[in-house]
Every structure is written in C-alpha cells, then in structure tokens.
Amino acid sequence: MKVVGWHASHELYPPSELLRLARRAEGAGFTAGMCSDHFHPWTPQQGESGFAFSWLGAALQATRLSFGNVCCPFMRYHPAVVAQAAATLAEMFPGRYWLAVGTGQALNESITGWAWPTKAERRARLREAVDVIRALWAGETVTHTELVTVTDAKLYTRPAAPPLLFGAALTAETAEWVGSWADGLLTVGHEPDGRRAVVEAFRRGGGAGKPMVVQAAVGYAPDEDEAWRDAHARWPVAGLGQDLLQDAPTPDQIAGPAGKVRAEDLRGKLRVSADLARHAEWLRGDFAAGFGAVYLHFVGRGPERFIDAFADHVLPAC
Known part of the structure; x- marks a missing residue:
C-alpha cells in the first residue's frame, strides 16, 4: 500500500x-x-x-x-524515558505510532550541558540506547552501565505489540549501518542517484525486506x-x-x-x-x-x- x-x-x-x-x-x-x-x-x-x-x-x-517522530534517545532524552513515552502512545493507539531514532544535532541535544560527542561516539550511544529501549519494551528490568547508564528500570505500561523502531539515515554509509539493527529506514528526499545509493546500502546492511x-x-x-x-x-x-x-x-x-x-x-x-x-x-x-x-x-x-x-x-x- x-x-x-x-x-x-x-x-x-x-x-x-x-x-x-x-x-x-x-x-x-x-x-x-x-x-x-x-x-x-x-x-x-x-x-x-x-x-x-x-x-x-x-x-x-x-x-x-x-x-x-524522530528523536535522539541519549542526551536531551534518556532512552528509558523515550521507551516509556513511545510505549504509552503505542498502548493508547495500537498500530498507529512508530518511533525513529538518530544521532541528533547539538542544536537540540547540547542544552543539557554535555560536551557534544563525536559522530562515532554518538553512533555507539545510539546503538546502546536502541538495545535499552527494546529490552524495556520486552518487559525486562534493565541495568546498563556503559556509554548509556540505566539502573533497575522496568516499564509497567507496555503496548500489546511494540511500535516499529526506524533508524534515521541521511547517507549511504549510515543507511548500511542502520540496516543491521533497525526495523526500517527513515531517510530524506534525494535525487535519484542518491536515493538509490541509500536504498541499496540499507538493504546490503541487513535491511532487505524491511x-x-x-x-x-x-x-x-x-x-x-x-x-x-x-x-x-x-x-x-x-x-x-x-x-x-x-x-x-x-x-x-x-x-x-x-x-x-x-x-x-x-x-x-x-x-x-x-x-x-x-x-x-x-x-x-x-x-x-x-x-x-x-x-x-x-x-x-x-x-x-x-x-x-x-x-x-x-x-x-x-
């Protein structure tokens, strides 16, 4: 459709x-x-x-x-808070809410006073945040102490089925990485050659059929x-x-x-x-x-x- x-x-x-x-x-x-x-x-x-x-x-x-919506789930937002917000929307409106995540912009995320991380560190933080969000949606009690810190978090209100979790990607390189862990791809409008490169990279990275x-x-x-x-x-x-x-x-x-x-x-x-x-x-x-x-x-x-x-x-x- x-x-x-x-x-x-x-x-x-x-x-x-x-x-x-x-x-x-x-x-x-x-x-x-x-x-x-x-x-x-x-x-x-x-x-x-x-x-x-x-x-x-x-x-x-x-x-x-x-x-x-598209958000960065590890600076301005904590991943447990994103998981709770998304779970609440998905519980109230089954099948009608999806979440996309990306590495963010200092414009929005640096208000918390953190030093703005490198792109490599933001990617690593995002990947950890995704695992935390998925575990919370699955009903697990989560403690995580690496780049992202979570202590004894558990979601008591969860939807019958978790929302789709898309990965945001602007480039072919990021799209290939996103293909390995996301439920789907969110990108922006490209000219045909750029669009083709992003699609092919996403599928190559594990996104075929998503x-x-x-x-x-x-x-x-x-x-x-x-x-x-x-x-x-x-x-x-x-x-x-x-x-x-x-x-x-x-x-x-x-x-x-x-x-x-x-x-x-x-x-x-x-x-x-x-x-x-x-x-x-x-x-x-x-x-x-x-x-x-x-x-x-x-x-x-x-x-x-x-x-x-x-x-x-x-x-x-x-």
Whole structure:
C-alpha cells in the first residue's frame, strides 16, 4: 500500500496550528503523519519549537492518522524515558505510532550541558540506547552501565505489540549501518542517484525486506517564482552542510550561514514547483525506488493551499 503522509513542522508552526492542519490533512486524504522533534528551531526566524511527545498524543486522539517522530534517545532524552513515552502512545493507539531514532544535532541535544560527542561516539550511544529501549519494551528490568547508564528500570505500561523502531539515515554509509539493527529506514528526499545509493546500502546492511519511508521537503505555490521565494525564505537550511547542522549548538549560529544561502543553492535539495504533475512524478519515483510511505514536509507559505491542491491533483495521481 502506497502511503502519502503529511509532516508536522514544529519549527514553523505553533502546536495548536499544527493540530488544526493535521485534521485538515486527514480530511483532504492524507493517510498518515509524522512530526519533527526539536528543542530549538533551526533558525530564530522559523520561530517555533513545540514538544513532540505532548503534541503526538493530541494528534493521535484528534485524527485517525498514524504518526511517528524522530528523536535522539541519549542526551536531551534518556532512552528509558523515550521507551516509556513511545510505549504509552503505542498502548493508547495500537498500530498507529512508530518511533525513529538518530544521532541528533547539538542544536537540540547540547542544552543539557554535555560536551557534544563525536559522530562515532554518538553512533555507539545510539546503538546502546536502541538495545535499552527494546529490552524495556520486552518487559525486562534493565541495568546498563556503559556509554548509556540505566539502573533497575522496568516499564509497567507496555503496548500489546511494540511500535516499529526506524533508524534515521541521511547517507549511504549510515543507511548500511542502520540496516543491521533497525526495523526500517527513515531517510530524506534525494535525487535519484542518491536515493538509490541509500536504498541499496540499507538493504546490503541487513535491511532487505524491511519497510522504508522518506520525508521530502516540498514547496508549492501557483506561481513558480512565489514557490521558490517562499521555500527559500522559510527553509534556507536545506542549503547548508550536514557538519554545520549537526554541530552548531544554537539557532543563532545557523542563522548567519543560512542568510547567505541563495534560492539557486536549494535546487536539487528541495522539491519546489508550481507544477502539481511534477510533484506527483517525484512521489511516483519514491514509490518506484521501494519506499512504502512518503511524508511531505511543506516548507512554503499557505499550508491550507498546499494541502488542498495536493489532495485534488497529486494524491489521486500516485
């Protein structure tokens, strides 16, 4: 089954507005949802950053959509707290919640005062955190004293079946590693060659037969120039390198470089077009590449216009 989902961008909208938009997306024909999980927005100009786990409970209650989020489960969050939060959502809404985990960004995680670890250490911490989360979901009493510390933790409220645990990967190298331990892959929209490399690496690493989902950042307006102008104004971070996005500790430190990004720098990194047939073509390419679900992250202005236009012209063409 091909799923076209709607992404709730906590960086761009207050949570009350996102809840209203989630209902509108469901009514328009989107069949699933996901949301970002930040403490800070990428830049001060984006202006918002609601708490994902609180919002997810409301969104799951207010709609019949499935939902998931991506978090780093070992700094700002402790893995036992992530396990409990996810288990509670999955118990209340069976089969409708999934969790994705990744190595995070200093932007969100360094607020706890920890020194920001190297990528290798973050990977090691993530792998330990995944084992802790799975053990808690299985009903075990967990004590773990390596990079991640847990003492005598046990979850007394658990769902009948644990949620799917996806691994987030932006590169082929990470996708191959994720394939060895995750229930599925979550990645972002790529050009065809990059998308193929990530898929092949995930399958090579042990992910063959596992579900794959992709989040695609899109811009749309009836006028092409307007579509690019709005996407550039609201999501210039797509033009920045991953080293900066992972290691910068505050929105202010990202804002300066983001202000130098030009609209032309975003071509090939955002899916921006006034042509709704082109948007449908991008989605068909994702499904042909093996993804079972595509979550559309609208980064322009006029979210209602986006939802309604895609419901009328893009969803039926996929």
